[in-house]
Amino acid sequence: MAGIQIETPDKLEYQFIPNNTGFVQLRIRADHDAHIALTTSAAECDPMYEVFFGSWNNSKSIIRKNRTKPDVAEANTPGVLNPGEFRGFWVRWSNGTITAGTEGNFQPILIYTDTEVVPIEYVGVCTGWGSTGSWIIQPAQSAQSVQSPQLAPSRGAFGTVCWVPATSGQVPPNAFVGGEDNGEPMYVIRGNFNDSLMPGKLLSSHGCCYVPWGGEENGLNSYEVLCDFRGDWVDCSGGNIPPNALTAGQSENGEPLYVGRVLHDGVMTVGKVQQSHGVCYIPYGGKELGFPEYQILITQ
Secondary structure, three states: OOOEEEEEOEEEEEEEEEOOOOEEEEEEEEOOOEEEEEEOOOOOOOOEEEEEEEHHHHOEEEEEEOOEEEEEEEEEOOOOOOOOOOEEEEEEEEOOEEEEEEOOOOOOOEEEEOOOOOOOOEEEEEEOOOOOEEEEEOOOOOHHHHOOOOOOOEOOOOOOOEEEEEEOOOOOOOEOEEEEEOOEEEEEEEEEEOOEEEEEEEEHHHOEEEEEEOOEEEEEOEEEEEEOOOEEEEEEEOOOOOOOEOEEEEOOOOOEEEEEEEEEOOEEEEEEEEHHHOEEEEEEOOEEEEEOEEEEEEEO
């Protein structure tokens, strides 16, 4: 499908298009200062986020909230834009986490996790500060239609939730962010281990995922990533599983396993909830750690 073509003048006024999918992919030709807005309506109104690629004379990229400083994320990106050719970029938003990066690279160059979850409905684009731009924006679409051909979604025994196969730290488009470790997004995954299908965590920079089992943090090269998912985290304790908790796998004995997370050592870490044990287990620091107080992932 052809992209949406937009020309932006040297004027800091956003042109908006509808997009509530959690993902936008675009190509930009500009000298500097290509700005992208994520908003709840087709206007500049709080709450909103802005992603600036190639600001400060094409030397730096940032994320800003509600049009105010200080910026909430920043990276040095010299020469990231080019006035003579189109460059590819992407922006994702999921569960309060905004990530942004360049075409062909799964690892984001910018990440910000907000305590507020803003329902993004529109994406806006503009240029300014002496720069004009040409844009090709891919039409709003779900993760299945933008993922690589080899990443076929799995919709098997545990409902119609989209689990996308991946390996070696790969993060498919529209992957669901469940936590963060030292500024890096942590994604919700599941993997086969010792005759069980087990939820766990993925940090792309590690080149593998981790699942908790047998008192250890176990690394797996192949896994499935939760994608295109709209859900929430709710506080939980013991074996009190909400009726709409996401069933993500099963133990070696056939018991359902759910997705949980725990804030431990300042890191929000994703793991598994096993009702009969009354805890959420997380893979952390080489060990499997259990916590009776946790958050559990539910479907909307």
